[in-house]
Amino acid sequence: MIFKYILKKLLVGLFTIFMLITLTFTAMHIVPGDPISDAKAMSKEIRANLEEKYGLNKPITTQYIIFLKRLLHGDFGISFTQKNRSVNDIIAGHFPVSALLGLLALGIATFGGILFGSISAIYKNKWLDTTITLLVLLGVSIPSFILAALGQLGMIEINEYFNLSIFVVGGFDGIHSLIVPALFLGLSTMSSLSSIMRSSMIEVANSDYIKTAKVKRLSSTRIFFKHQLRNSILPIITFLGPGVVAITTGSFAVESIFAIPGLGLYFVQSIQQLDYTVIMGLTAFYGSYLVLITILVDIIYGIVDPRIRLGEKS
Amino acid sequence: MLKLNVRSVARSILLLFIVLAILSGPCLAVTKPKKITISLEWEPPQLDSTKTADAASYKVLGHIMEGLTRFDKHSNVIPGIATHWITSKDSMTFYLRKNALWSNGEPVTAHDFVFAWRKVVDPKNASSYSFSMYPIKNAEAINTKKIKDLTQLGVKALDDYTLNVSFETPCAYFASLTAFSSFLPVKESFYKSKGEKYAADANDLLFNGPFKLTKWNHGAALRFERNEKYYNQSQTNLDIIDVPYIISEKLPTFNLFRDKKIDIAPELDKDTYRLAQQQGLQLIPFSEGAGVYILFNHDKSKLTSNLNLRKAIAEVIDAEEYVNKIVALPGNKAMHGLVPSCMPGAKLRFRQEFRLHKTKPDLQKAKLYLHKALQELNLSKPPELSLLIDDFRTLDAEYFQYVLRKNLGINVKIDKQIFKQRLAKANAGDFDMVYWLWGPDYLDPMTFIESLLSSWNPNNVGKFYNDEIDKEIKKAQATVNAAVRMPAMANSEKMALGQAALVPLYERAKLYVKKDELENVIMTPVGFNPNFTQAFLRE
Numbered sequence: 001m002i003f004k005y006i007l008k009k010l011l012v013g014l015f016t017i018f019m020l021i022t023l024t025f026t027a028m029h030i031v032p033g034d035p036i037s038d039a040k041a042m043s044k045e046i047r048a049n050l051e052e053k054y055g056l057n058k059p060i061t062t063q064y065i066i067f068l069k070r071l072l073h074g075d076f077g078i079s080f081t082q083k084n085r086s087v088n089d090i091i092a093g094h095f096p097v098s099a100l101l102g103l104l105a106l107g108i109a110t111f112g113g114i115l116f117g118s119i120s121a122i123y124k125n126k127w128l129d130t131t132i133t134l135l136v137l138l139g140v141s142i143p144s145f146i147l148a149a150l151g152q153l154g155m156i157e158i159n160e161y162f163n164l165s166i167f168v169v170g171g172f173d174g175i176h177s178l179i180v181p182a183l184f185l186g187l188s189t190m191s192s193l194s195s196i197m198r199s200s201m202i203e204v205a206n207s208d209y210i211k212t213a214k215v216k217r218l219s220s221t222r223i224f225f226k227h228q229l230r231n232s233i234l235p236i237i238t239f240l241g242p243g244v245v246a247i248t249t250g251s252f253a254v255e256s257i258f259a260i261p262g263l264g265l266y267f268v269q270s271i272q273q274l275d276y277t278v279i280m281g282l283t284a285f286y287g288s289y290l291v292l293i294t295i296l297v298d299i300i301y302g303i304v305d306p307r308i309r310l311g312e313k314s
Numbered sequence: 315m316l317k318l319n320v321r322s323v324a325r326s327i328l329l330l331f332i333v334l335a336i337l338s339g340p341c342l343a344v345t346k347p348k349k350i351t352i353s354l355e356w357e358p359p360q361l362d363s364t365k366t367a368d369a370a371s372y373k374v375l376g377h378i379m380e381g382l383t384r385f386d387k388h389s390n391v392i393p394g395i396a397t398h399w400i401t402s403k404d405s406m407t408f409y410l411r412k413n414a415l416w417s418n419g420e421p422v423t424a425h426d427f428v429f430a431w432r433k434v435v436d437p438k439n440a441s442s443y444s445f446s447m448y449p450i451k452n453a454e455a456i457n458t459k460k461i462k463d464l465t466q467l468g469v470k471a472l473d474d475y476t477l478n479v480s481f482e483t484p485c486a487y488f489a490s491l492t493a494f495s496s497f498l499p500v501k502e503s504f505y506k507s508k509g510e511k512y513a514a515d516a517n518d519l520l521f522n523g524p525f526k527l528t529k530w531n532h533g534a535a536l537r538f539e540r541n542e543k544y545y546n547q548s549q550t551n552l553d554i555i556d557v558p559y560i561i562s563e564k565l566p567t568f569n570l571f572r573d574k575k576i577d578i579a580p581e582l583d584k585d586t587y588r589l590a591q592q593q594g595l596q597l598i599p600f601s602e603g604a605g606v607y608i609l610f611n612h613d614k615s616k617l618t619s620n621l622n623l624r625k626a627i628a629e630v631i632d633a634e635e636y637v638n639k640i641v642a643l644p645g646n647k648a649m650h651g652l653v654p655s656c657m658p659g660a661k662l663r664f665r666q667e668f669r670l671h672k673t674k675p676d677l678q679k680a681k682l683y684l685h686k687a688l689q690e691l692n693l694s695k696p697p698e699l700s701l702l703i704d705d706f707r708t709l710d711a712e713y714f715q716y717v718l719r720k721n722l723g724i725n726v727k728i729d730k731q732i733f734k735q736r737l738a739k740a741n742a743g744d745f746d747m748v749y750w751l752w753g754p755d756y757l758d759p760m761t762f763i764e765s766l767l768s769s770w771n772p773n774n775v776g777k778f779y780n781d782e783i784d785k786e787i788k789k790a791q792a793t794v795n796a797a798v799r800m801p802a803m804a805n806s807e808k809m810a811l812g813q814a815a816l817v818p819l820y821e822r823a824k825l826y827v828k829k830d831e832l833e834n835v836i837m838t839p840v841g842f843n844p845n846f847t848q849a850f851l852r853e
Contacts, residue, residue, distance in 0.1 A: 090533070093532055170559060259559040
């Protein structure tokens with residue numbers, strides 16, 4: 001039964017990716033401009049030479065079919081802006097850094113969200129709760145790149161004040177230089193998760209089985225960790241899917257501010273430069289992995305909450 | 315019982331000290347390598363000099379390769395691989411130094427230049443900068459496939475160290491052109507041995523410049539180290555240039571500079587300028603030599619093809635006010651002609667030999683032009699015109715919108731586009747006015763005159779076609795005699811301004827901050843910036 005569930009999700013996912021690729025390809029070619037134009041205009045002949053070299057003088061449908069054929073071989077082609085790197089090389093070279101950053105951010109966001117949400121719920125309506133709620137509001141409203149830019153400035157001020165390099169302000173020099181960027185990247189997701197955790201915890205606290213546990217005089221620690229937490233976490237898991245999306249898209253700006261050589265930066269630049277091959281390659285890549293994450297989250301949800309799994313059976 | 319032999323203990327301690335002294339001796343004698351740390355704005359797209367000549371790649375290539383000539387800090391052309399050259403009307407002969415070596419020990423010869431230049435014009439190579447070679451005989455014919463034989467290109471190695479260039483048209487500025495990255499030499503045997511992988515990574519390149527590229531982590535970091543095979547070791551003062559960051563954003567770059575992680579922040583914008591001022595940092599402007607203009611669309615279907623309408627608009631735009639109030643960064647200067655002040659004339663600078671008068675906007679005159687234009691165009695009220703501009707120049711766009719509406723009642727529709735779309739629309743003629751920047755390709759006023767005014771240059775996106783001006787330009791291109799060329803170009807400029815072909819705004823400068831001890835960083839209008847080949851760290 002689980003097998004049918006997963007298979008159906010995968011097929012729908014595949015179709016989604018196909019539509020994504022086709023729509024992106026179309027949009028990319030409709031937009032005026034092309035990868036080879038530059039600030040210095042070219043004569044007709046020079047342009048013709050370049051178009052011939054890159055196959056841009058063929059009709060769009062032919063280009064699309066060539067692209068699909070290459071895609072089936074896992075070949076996204078060579079970047080127009082970085083003429084010596086294949087798109088596969090770019091992904092292989094930069095995705096690990098982005099993935100690490102994203103995982104750290106997700107970890108911080110999830111841990112922080114659960115922690116602050118729980119504290120907020122336990123001390124409901126006391127000053128701790130109010131403070132956390134206020135910070136959550138800021139975290140959700142202020143975009144991650146503004147927080148990141150301000151944070152970077154703040155860290156420099158602190159570094160200068162103590163005349164030491166306490167904080168790593170940019171660059172990628174190993175995992176420790178990703179901690180601060182990951183914090184800023186995950187901040188808004190952490191805020192959302194915190195808020196969700198709080199309401200979920202409060203709702204669960206009022207439920208019958210918790211009241212029963214209290215009546216049975218079970219220790220509050222046992223109640224919290226064995227019953228309350230596990231049930232409150234369900235909405236968090238649902239939110240993880242969109243959370244990953246938010247962190248992935250947020251990474252574009254954070255990578256740029258902290259000079260982290262990740263994939264997000266390439267994605268933004270490829271669109272600005274209309275680098276056809278990189279745009280298509282990264283769209284297919286990001287699309288696939290986000291669809292996969294969403295399917296994964298659904299599966300995890302099914303595992304954690306037997307009701308969902310059993311519900312599908314009927 | 316253990317008898318402590320004092321003498322033997324003392325002897326052992328003495329021996330220990332002697333050993334330590336010997337070991338630390340060499341360490342004390344070795345000097346620390348002279349190193350600077352910088353950042354790059356972009357990952358260099360292309361280190362194959364025969365394919366393109368974009369600024370980001372040039373920044374790297376300029377440090378690891380050297381062409382026939384180079385620029386000194388005053389923008390004078392000085393010997394590079396060539397020690398001297400002889401110019402005539404139809405040809406030029408370069409005499410190469412005999413001690414220039416590639417990083418693998420092989421000598422740099424005239425054949426390396428011949429091979430590279432043929433590659434640049436080869437249509438199969440599809441170089442976007444092949445037009446820079448067009449002054450050379452048959453270059454355009456080969457590049458446009460009219461001639462199939464590459465050896466017909468007007469460049470020959472008379473012997474290993476003598477290069478002869480024949481011209482298609484006289485080229486007075488050819489010496490400064492050869493400093494450019496598309497004219498760099500390439501060792502044919504090495505190029506062919508690498509095939510598709512040439513210039514793909516640090517070890518797929520040969521270096522004949524002051525530095526060699528020892529590390530290239532794509533998109534992340536680079537490292538330059540002293541090239542011991544370079545013929546002028548005493549001129550190179552730095553041992554290492556480390557590039558651990560590639561960031562295009564100005565604020566994070568400046569933040570890294572403040573955090574002492576990099577030694578120079580090479581370009582400040584308004585926000586970082588303010589921050590730098592607050593910090594009391596020394597701000598250094600350098601005139602980039604680029605001109606900024608508003609181009610009109612002269613196509614007959616557009617209203618801006620009307621001379622009086624253009625004159626009215628040109629009259630109300632106050633370049634001084636624009637530079638002072640809107641651009642508002644030190645170093646930028648209002649411009650009243652097409653050619654910026656750094657371009658050379660016959661003996662002095664072009665702008666000094668052909669002075670232009672600064673005039674304040676005359677509102678009455680402008681209104682009269684507008685009135686005539688409306689009559690000629692059969693319009694009852696001032697038209698609406700579009701201004702094509704980059705998406706990050708909102709303030710500039712709104713300024714011009716305000717000026718035109720206040721003084722002429724012309725409504726300007728701001729057409730903000732990101733880079734590629736702005737290029738596409740400009741090339742397609744889809745605009746009434748376009749905010750345009752032009753940086754010099756070589757050190758001569760012709761780069762501005764021809765690109766902006768000639769009917770045959772594709773960069774003349776406004777399609778301003780004027781037979782008289784074309785004739786003057788051709789006159790200037792038919793000789794190397796400055797006494798003929800400079801006045802002809804000045805005349806073209808004067809006629810173009812009389813026709814309100816475009817509205818000059820300002821010549822651009824860049825502001826930068828650097829570590830105090832870092833000296834002799836070269837910044838020139840033509841050439842790669844910043845240039846650290848002669849930089850040093852003050853003790």
